[in-house]
Amino acid sequence: GIQVEQSPPDLILQEGANSTLRCNFSDSVNNLQWFHQNPWGQLINLFYIPSGTKQNGRLSATTVATERYSLLYISSSQTTDSGVYFCAVMGNNDMRFGAGTRLTVKP
Amino acid sequence: GAGVSQSPSNKVTEKGKDVELRCDPISGHTALYWYRQRLGQGLEFLIYFQGNSAPDKSGLPSDRFSAERTGESVSTLTIQRTQQEDSAVYLCASSVGHGNTIYFGEGSWLTVV
Numbered sequence: 001g002i003q004v005e006q007s008p009p010d011l012i013l014q015e016g017a018n019s020t021l022r023c024n025f026s027d028s029v030n031n032l033q034w035f036h037q038n039p040w041g042q043l044i045n046l047f048y049i050p051s052g053t054k055q056n057g058r059l060s061a062t063t064v065a066t067e068r069y070s071l072l073y074i075s076s077s078q079t080t081d082s083g084v085y086f087c088a089v090m091g092n093n094d095m096r097f098g099a100g101t102r103l104t105v106k107p
Numbered sequence: 108g109a110g111v112s113q114s115p116s117n118k119v120t121e122k123g124k125d126v127e128l129r130c131d132p133i134s135g136h137t138a139l140y141w142y143r144q145r146l147g148q149g150l151e152f153l154i155y156f157q158g159n160s161a162p163d164k165s166g167l168p169s170d171r172f173s174a175e176r177t178g179e180s181v182s183t184l185t186i187q188r189t190q191q192e193d194s195a196v197y198l199c200a201s202s203v204g205h206g207n208t209i210y211f212g213e214g215s216w217l218t219v220v
Contacts, residue, residue, distance in 0.1 A: 030206045041196060043211040086150065090206055094163055095140060097150040 002027045002091045006098035013077050013105050021072040021101045023087030030090045032063050034072050037084040037100070046072070046085075077105045109133075111212035113199050119218045120189055128184045128215045132201030137179050140209065142198045143168075150198065156182060157205050189219045 003026035013019055023032070031050040037043045047054050047061040049070065054061055063070040074081055084100040112131040120126050132139050141153040152166035156176045176182040186193055196214040
């Protein structure tokens with residue numbers, strides 16, 4: 001099956017800093033989604049982004065499908081951005097998740 | 108409903124007992140997924156339903172795990188003869204169709220003692 005690798009595994013930022021999270025995948029995918037899991041465990045869909053670039057407020061994402069990677073950018077980070085960011089890709093059937101990047105934003 | 112609903116939200120059970128976890132997907136969503144997340148770890152795919160097609164059961168970890176879905180509505184995940192290693196959050200998600208944005212429920216936290 002498709003392998004999904006995320007980096008870095010852990011990231012600690014000072015409030016206001018910018019960051020880039022990366023997702024590499026091993027095969028062609030039909031779609032790619034980014035999720036944020038807050039400290040209470042709730043998973044929120046951030047982007048549906050099989051290719052191209054999207055922006056939503058301080059967050060943006062870019063997927064280069066031909067090179068099999070996606071990037072999530074967080075600008076002017078806030079403490080509420082803390083949590084785990086997951087990348088998920090869909091091959092033929094199911095959505096496969098990476099191991100996540102655990103982000104801690106310190107005030 | 109407005110979102111994916113899961114029940115129970117928390118379940119403590121004794122080792123060896125059977126448990127049933129329920130998922131109500133968003134109305135009209137034909138695709139439904141079950142995942143398992145152990146503490147501090149990523150999401151492990153369990154099973155995927157798409158409409159009336161045969162489910163993709165490739166992620167079920169053992170024959171103690173099974174899942175059913177009635178048409179395009181409620182799904183139940185059953186774990187028989189629970190073991191302590193089954194302790195985890197069981198997450199359900201749904202999407203309007205194959206390959207679309209998926210939405211998660213809040214999960215069922217299972218503790219096997």
